[in-house]
Amino acid sequence: xxxxxxxxxxxxxxxxxxxxxxxxxxxxxxxxxxxxxxxxxxxxxxxxxxxxxxxxxxxxxxxxxxxxxxxxxxxxxxxxxxxxxxxxxxxxxxxxxxxxxxxxxxxxxxxxxxxxxxxxxxxxxxxxxxxxxxxxxxxxxxxxxxxxxxxxxxxxxxxxxxxxxxxxxxxxxxxxxxxxxxxxxxxxxxxxxxxxxxxxxxxxxxxxxxx
Amino acid sequence: xxxxxxxxxxxxxxxxxxxxxxxxxxxxxxxxxxxxxxxxxxxxxxxxxxxxxx
Numbered sequence: 001x002x003x004x005x006x007x008x009x010x011x012x013x014x015x016x017x018x019x020x021x022x023x024x025x026x027x028x029x030x031x032x033x034x035x036x037x038x039x040x041x042x043x044x045x046x047x048x049x050x051x052x053x054x055x056x057x058x059x060x061x062x063x064x065x066x067x068x069x070x071x072x073x074x075x076x077x078x079x080x081x082x083x084x085x086x087x088x089x090x091x092x093x094x095x096x097x098x099x100x101x102x103x104x105x106x107x108x109x110x111x112x113x114x115x116x117x118x119x120x121x122x123x124x125x126x127x128x129x130x131x132x133x134x135x136x137x138x139x140x141x142x143x144x145x146x147x148x149x150x151x152x153x154x155x156x157x158x159x160x161x162x163x164x165x166x167x168x169x170x171x172x173x174x175x176x177x178x179x180x181x182x183x184x185x186x187x188x189x190x191x192x193x194x195x196x197x198x199x200x201x202x203x204x205x206x207x208x209x210x211x
Numbered sequence: 212x213x214x215x216x217x218x219x220x221x222x223x224x225x226x227x228x229x230x231x232x233x234x235x236x237x238x239x240x241x242x243x244x245x246x247x248x249x250x251x252x253x254x255x256x257x258x259x260x261x262x263x264x265x
Contacts, residue, residue: 032258033256037251086240090248093248
């Protein structure tokens with residue numbers, strides 16, 4: 001058969017990520033725990049961040065600082081980011097304690113860390129994008145810390161346009177792409193099984209529960 | 212303010228240990244995270260009723 005890039009890609013997707021794995025209708029019984037909800041709660045907070053952030057970007061700083069509805073969306077964006085980091089750190093604790101990098105899942109673990117680090121930069125550019133005295137204070141206080149890293153003027157936190165552009169476009173895109181890869185890897189490898197407790201062997205997912 | 216520049220961010224109660232700054236808000240959030248984490252482990256997940264394989 002002749003080489004064909006489209007066919008090769010289709011076969012690769014079929015073999016590495018079949019639809020039964022991509023959209024499963026059942027999960028191993030050990031997933032029946034609230035500990036496994038922290039990841040999806042982080043994603044839910046990200047969805048709210050994108051929705052409220054889009055509204056804020058449409059109407060602009062004068063709206064979100066003055067109008068009551070603007071204040072509401074500004075607060076929604078703020079509390080969504082609190083929930084985002086709150087659940088992301090809980091997700092990190094849970095995955096660390098169950099050694100979630102086992103069974104060839106190392107790229108899921110490394111990708112999660114990348115997401116965490118990019119999110120911190122997104123949080124910083126968000127604080128700098130508030131367009132108020134807080135953001136000015138953070139910009140003036142933080143510029144020396146950034147300069148001390150050697151980045152210099154490449155990442156100029158006093159440059160509102162650069163910080164705002166990074167915050168509302170570049171960093172969200174990076175987070176969405178990394179998140180898509182992270183979720184795809186979770187679907188490819190399946191949810192990590194619990195660590196053996198010493199008394200009994202790990203349930204390898206033979207017993208399933210309806211999701 | 213006698214020429215002193217004061218930060219506009221008021222974090223409330225805070226402690227400083229060398230390089231580490233900790234506010235009461237920081238401690239409350241970390242404490243809340245520990246509580247939620249423990250509860251997520253301890254509280255049993257509701258059983259699914261009426262599943263095909265039960």
